[in-house]
Amino acid sequence: MARVRLIGPEAVTVPELGGREVQPDEVVEVPDERFEGYVCQPRTWEAVEEPKTSAKKTTAAKPQKGDD
Template identity: 75%
Template sequence: MARVRYVGPEAVTVPELGLERIVQPDEVVEVPDERFEGYVCQPTNWEAVEEPKAPSTKKTAAKSAPQKTED
């Protein structure tokens, strides 16, 4: 699990963290690794504390093989 800090101005309810879970300003919470980017992409509300331990499972475009050129 990754960890993020809530930096917003007032308490918020975060259903993803548990039914009726209220997060207070400056509180550090654990979030699922696969959802970490969904929090830290909102820098006015969340900041990274501990990144996911496992590498991201984002899909990337496959690199194409170099093109052969005829001499």
């Protein structure tokens, strides 16, 4: 889980967190896949801990050497 801090001036209710009210300067955990939805609001939220990359980056498959 990623973590974000509410930097807005007043408390907000976050439906995604079960309708929980988050207070200014409070740090909360959010699902990794929703992290960008918070930090794209820089006047309201700031990143504390970015999501852990659980999916490995992959590259295109290399051609296999075979007997031609």
